[in-house]
Amino acid sequence: MKEKGKNMVFLPPYRVLDLTDEKGVYCGKLLGDLGAEVIKVEPPGGDRTRYRGPFYHNEPHPEKSLYFLYYNTSKGSITLNLEHADGRAIFKKLVKSADALLESYPVGHLASIGLDYKSLRKVNPGLVMAAITPFGQTGPHKDYKASDLIVMGMSGYMQLTGDPYGVPVRFGDEQSHFAPSQYAAVAVTAALYHRDANSGKGQYIDISMQESLNTYCCTIVQEAGWTVTGQNIIRQGATSPWNFPSGLYSCKDGWIGMYVVTAEHWDALAQWIYEVTGNEEILEEKYRGGLLVRNPYIDVLEAIFLDFTGYLTAQELFYEGQRRGIATLPVNSVADLIADKQLAARDFWVELDHPVVGRLKYPRGSMYGEDIAPPRKAAPLLGQDNRRIYCDELGYTADELDVLRTAGII
Amino acid sequence: MPKKAAKKGILDGVRIVEIAFYVAVPTAGRVLAALGAEVITVQSINALEQTWLAPPYAPGLLMRNVLLGKRSLSLNLEDPRGQEILRKLLNKSDVFMTNMRRDSLAKRGIDFDQLRKVKQDLIVLWQTAFGSSGPHSDHKAYGMLVQYSSGVTLMSGSPERPAVTDPPYCDLHTGMFCALAILGALHKRRRTGEGSLIECVLNDAGVLTVGPALLNYQANGTLPIRMENKDPYAAPHGAYPCKGYDRWCTIAVFTDSEWASFCQVLGNPAWTKRTEFQTLADRLRNVDELDRLVAEWTISSEAAEVMERMQQAGVPAGIVAQGQDLCNSEHLKSRGYYKDVKYITPEFGKPGPEWAEAGPTICISDPIHFSETTCRFAGMPKIGQDTEYVCGKLLGMPHGEIEALTKQGVLV
Numbered sequence: 119m120k121e122k123g124k125n126m127v128f129l130p131p132y133r134v135l136d137l138t139d140e141k142g143v144y145c146g147k148l149l150g151d152l153g154a155e156v157i158k159v160e161p162p163g164g165d166r167t168r169y170r171g172p173f174y175h176n177e178p179h180p181e182k183s184l185y186f187l188y189y190n191t192s193k194g195s196i197t198l199n200l201e202h203a204d205g206r207a208i209f210k211k212l213v214k215s216a217d218a219l220l221e222s223y224p225v226g227h228l229a230s231i232g233l234d235y236k237s238l239r240k241v242n243p244g245l246v247m248a249a250i251t252p253f254g255q256t257g258p259h260k261d262y263k264a265s266d267l268i269v270m271g272m273s274g275y276m277q278l279t280g281d282p283y284g285v286p287v288r289f290g291d292e293q294s295h296f297a298p299s300q301y302a303a304v305a306v307t308a309a310l311y312h313r314d315a316n317s318g319k320g321q322y323i324d325i326s327m328q329e330s331l332n333t334y335c336c337t338i339v340q341e342a343g344w345t346v347t348g349q350n351i352i353r354q355g356a357t358s359p360w361n362f363p364s365g366l367y368s369c370k371d372g373w374i375g376m377y378v379v380t381a382e383h384w385d386a387l388a389q390w391i392y393e394v395t396g397n398e399e400i401l402e403e404k405y406r407g408g409l410l411v412r413n414p415y416i417d418v419l420e421a422i423f424l425d426f427t428g429y430l431t432a433q434e435l436f437y438e439g440q441r442r443g444i445a446t447l448p449v450n451s452v453a454d455l456i457a458d459k460q461l462a463a464r465d466f467w468v469e470l471d472h473p474v475v476g477r478l479k480y481p482r483g484s485m486y487g488e489d490i491a492p493p494r495k496a497a498p499l500l501g502q503d504n505r506r507i508y509c510d511e512l513g514y515t516a517d518e519l520d521v522l523r524t525a526g527i528i
Numbered sequence: 529m530p531k532k533a534a535k536k537g538i539l540d541g542v543r544i545v546e547i548a549f550y551v552a553v554p555t556a557g558r559v560l561a562a563l564g565a566e567v568i569t570v571q572s573i574n575a576l577e578q579t580w581l582a583p584p585y586a587p588g589l590l591m592r593n594v595l596l597g598k599r600s601l602s603l604n605l606e607d608p609r610g611q612e613i614l615r616k617l618l619n620k621s622d623v624f625m626t627n628m629r630r631d632s633l634a635k636r637g638i639d640f641d642q643l644r645k646v647k648q649d650l651i652v653l654w655q656t657a658f659g660s661s662g663p664h665s666d667h668k669a670y671g672m673l674v675q676y677s678s679g680v681t682l683m684s685g686s687p688e689r690p691a692v693t694d695p696p697y698c699d700l701h702t703g704m705f706c707a708l709a710i711l712g713a714l715h716k717r718r719r720t721g722e723g724s725l726i727e728c729v730l731n732d733a734g735v736l737t738v739g740p741a742l743l744n745y746q747a748n749g750t751l752p753i754r755m756e757n758k759d760p761y762a763a764p765h766g767a768y769p770c771k772g773y774d775r776w777c778t779i780a781v782f783t784d785s786e787w788a789s790f791c792q793v794l795g796n797p798a799w800t801k802r803t804e805f806q807t808l809a810d811r812l813r814n815v816d817e818l819d820r821l822v823a824e825w826t827i828s829s830e831a832a833e834v835m836e837r838m839q840q841a842g843v844p845a846g847i848v849a850q851g852q853d854l855c856n857s858e859h860l861k862s863r864g865y866y867k868d869v870k871y872i873t874p875e876f877g878k879p880g881p882e883w884a885e886a887g888p889t890i891c892i893s894d895p896i897h898f899s900e901t902t903c904r905f906a907g908m909p910k911i912g913q914d915t916e917y918v919c920g921k922l923l924g925m926p927h928g929e930i931e932a933l934t935k936q937g938v939l940v
Binding site: 128129130148152170171172174175176184185187188189235253254255256257258259260262263264265267268269270271272273274275276277278279280281285286287288289290291292293296297298300301303304305307308309310311312314315316317319321322323324325326328329330332333334335336339340341342343344345346349350351352353354355356358364365366373375376377379408409410440443444445446447448449450451452453454455456459460461463464466475478479480481482483484485486487488489490 | 536586659677683707715716726732733737759766839844851853855891900
């Protein structure tokens, strides 16, 4: 499986020009890791995120941003100044051989410099172009300024994160950037399939981060709650008021996650609690069953449960719970993940070499199969593919390249 | 609903059979159905998943999201005759996707290798919790728990207390990977004529979202610091309390010019001129005091008003949207994001097709806007509403046999 990446057939080596910033950078990584030839088009000084921490050995340096290194695996890099007319002319030449273009500029910016879909389609009718923006290309909020935090709030996701009587909380490290990139990767892959299997034509894709993240609220549909009950749903916090046990609980040395929905799992858990605490009440008939059954008794059950978890460490609860067939999971830190036996056993970590920071372990991905290779290469050095693209492909001489560089175009 | 005529779906003609519980794989099915695929979900009235009961709101409402746009075949896979019908259907399908556990698959006579031998271009997608090999391969998990094990919980909330998110977070990430994997496999099949066996792993999808922190630990030995809503590159940065119960507005001030605009919106009060707030570094150093002063100003205004005034001045801001805000959003309405659909209310003991419809009520659609192809939107199927179509039209079974097998508890 490991060597097969060389003749990968899963995703063809489509050429994807990546003009995105933080909002869409994950999309290009997904496509690149799956086999597409993704070329990051950076301004001559380098993409802004090259200056974003954390940095390797905490040394600020455009080739040492760990943010940049993480989100740009399997990509190449060229530099090009799109604010300059000559830069734009060169860009149109690049578009001719591209299959897809990803962008996340403010709405209307590319149109203002003549690089909107309408213009680029004339150059290459097969081009698939995807725009990832906070609120999409249309609608009264299309020009609203946003960041991760704002999208989290506006999508409704933040309303569902944190404690019910505390402030709504931003979840994870820029979680709002994942959903739209996943939708964009699906949409671009689908549009290319359509082009090659059916129509021969490309198309334009409008992805709104607000909408994408809103779908990730999923079963906790605030909209349904409002229309059916006339009430606004509030975040539930670490444990669910709708089921028991369900969520994150304290234990002897930290936290443990547990979720029981079936009658069988409850019986196994009740027996275990009884064995540890000697408390016979937990075995009572009225608590037995699947979802909903225990809802009237959550307070009393939680007291017994916390007594039980107080005897055991997270690792004891995890292994013994799983042995008994109960969905029990620990709260892992990044250090735990790097040391995790299961991830290691399945070659989840892929070591990639980078000319400046050397070897680091990167996640392989979530998909496994005979034709799915791990990420192929570490993030690119700034402009590392300039010569290959501009000279070998577009036919500029080395002297011409120097002139373009001096003029601030490359 | 405005319909643009003659637009085609990308996956028109692709048939997908889905046997899956909970959220991840059904999410992939929903997205692929929106792209035009015929997604046949296999359900049985005898083995209803708990999600049908799940509160809050109304029973059945939560299933709507994962069933939209699909066909429903009711089939008892405990019965060998049911298993045979599934095999015949898979032989006429392009994709089979499931999240059944290894032992459940075996019990139902489903063997991926065998299926692929019979139909070499079949695409099989298997979603697992921790992967099908390794010491934890049989461990049980749910999407909502995997936020803890995959590392993102310890990056959220305050230093004293990690924050939990209510949605089954990793299920959605995994569902989208399942959809992407199937699209990739369709590309491969188009070029080579071959099928694929792909596994999508729930926990791994979660670990991907830990992001640069994975490299930061290796390179610097640094673990993420939980900063609640604070940010190392912006101040003010947070959800600030507004007028009313549980009303908040997020504000994020990154640049000096945004800070100047922010101060102007507040009417340039004296405190904004204090030396401890002049540069971003100053504001970060004194962020608790800064947040307190910002909250003093926001608390007397409606969240939407704070947002609008900030945005008009070019400062990133947005309400913490609740159900009512989302339903009434002129912006989302103008983009056609919401649709109205009916939903099915479970009536245990009755055949699926006899369950009652309720609603209509508002529902999300798919957030992909294509210029040339359509995203199909269709309602929520009743359990078994397409059994006649699948067995009769696709598999050519005579009507009498379908009736008999229904009576005998096979097609239920």
